[in-house]
Amino acid sequence: MAYWLERLQQWLRGIQTSAAPNPILDRTREQFRQLTGLPVQNVPLYEQALTHRSLFRGEPGSYLYSNERLEFLGDAVLGFVVAAYLYERFPDRDEGFLTRLRAKLVNQEALAKAARSLQLGAYLRLSEDVQHVGGQDNPSILADAFEALIGALYLDLGLEAARAFVERVLLASYDLEALARRSDNYKSLLLEFAQARGWPQPRYQVVAEEGPSHARTFIVEAWIGDRQLGRGIARSKKLAEQQAARAALAYLQAAENPQDYGQ
Numbered sequence: 001m002a003y004w005l006e007r008l009q010q011w012l013r014g015i016q017t018s019a020a021p022n023p024i025l026d027r028t029r030e031q032f033r034q035l036t037g038l039p040v041q042n043v044p045l046y047e048q049a050l051t052h053r054s055l056f057r058g059e060p061g062s063y064l065y066s067n068e069r070l071e072f073l074g075d076a077v078l079g080f081v082v083a084a085y086l087y088e089r090f091p092d093r094d095e096g097f098l099t100r101l102r103a104k105l106v107n108q109e110a111l112a113k114a115a116r117s118l119q120l121g122a123y124l125r126l127s128e129d130v131q132h133v134g135g136q137d138n139p140s141i142l143a144d145a146f147e148a149l150i151g152a153l154y155l156d157l158g159l160e161a162a163r164a165f166v167e168r169v170l171l172a173s174y175d176l177e178a179l180a181r182r183s184d185n186y187k188s189l190l191l192e193f194a195q196a197r198g199w200p201q202p203r204y205q206v207v208a209e210e211g212p213s214h215a216r217t218f219i220v221e222a223w224i225g226d227r228q229l230g231r232g233i234a235r236s237k238k239l240a241e242q243q244a245a246r247a248a249l250a251y252l253q254a255a256e257n258p259q260d261y262g263q
Contacts, residue, residue, distance in 0.1 A: 035118060036149070036165060042156040045070070049148035050120070052141060053215075054127035067148035068215065074151030075106075077159070081166045082106055089176065101180050105170065108234050109243065111143035114170045120145055139243075140217045140233055186245035190222065193249060200225050202248070204241045207231075222248040 032040045040046060049070045056062030063069060082105050086098050104110065115121070121136030124145055135141055154162040183189065190202050208219040218237050222230040222244035229251050232243025 035120075035123065036153060037168065038153065038157060038161050038165060040153075040156055042152075045152040045156050046149070047125070049074075049152040050123045050145055051125040052127070052130060052135065052145075053212075054130040054135070055125060057127065067145060070148035070151035070155075071144045072151070073154065074147035074149065077154045077162050078106055078147055078150050078166060081159075081163045082171070084163075085167065085171055086176075097180065101176065104179055104182070104184060105174070108139050108143040108239060110170065111146045112139035114173070115142035115146040117173065118146075118169065120149070138233065140235060144215075184242070186242050186249055190245040190249045193252060194224055202245065204244060206237060206240075220244045224248070 029040060029043050032043060032046045035046075048065065049067050051066050053062055053066040053068060056065055079102070082102050083098070086101055086105075090098065090101075116137075120142060124136055124141065126135045126141075130138075130141075150162050150166060153165055187202070187204075194200065194202055203223050205221050205223060206218055207221050210217045210219070215235070217233060217235055218240040220232045220234075220237065220240035220243075221228050222232070222241070230244045230246070230248030232240040232245070232247060234240040234243055
């Protein structure tokens, strides 16, 4: 598999076109080296990896200049690197365990966390409108940019460089044994929390859908009774509901008198 990924990387490098010049931000090679910790060469690739589609809204062929294609590639490289790492790290665990653990490592929350550790938001190239609504810290935008950055590293420096980056920035920050034991079904946890107090069952409401059909982002709110307690943003309704439930649970657990919120 690694052999074919290397061959694909060589082929893609040959057809990759550089991003269109953009006066908004001109990061130097040294800055990108500091960002990635690697000897980057093709600076336009990294500029494109950090360019959000909002800069080209309404322009035909904008996907050629935004980070959408690099995100697609980076997602595949990331999935392979994490799968290979877990396969080696847990030689006696079954496919189900590996699949569940990988999902916890490559979801939006984990990728946004890794992006924040790099202060990636400061490098993003966004439209003014998206900046004004906090785009630099939007979990979906950060996760997409992190994947696009992996795609750029793969094209520029190859699979081993991308692997080293993922292992250092993402995987090394987790206790994998503890992560494997952690429950991520926050909807179930919130339901149990509510039922234990005799509250109404939590409900979830999609309040907005953003982005093109192939890269839709959902904003979901979690409600108990007539109180909105949490909000989640993700690339699927299910993930957004889980994030909303997690936010609601964290809010309730931190409240001095949580029993007041279920009325």
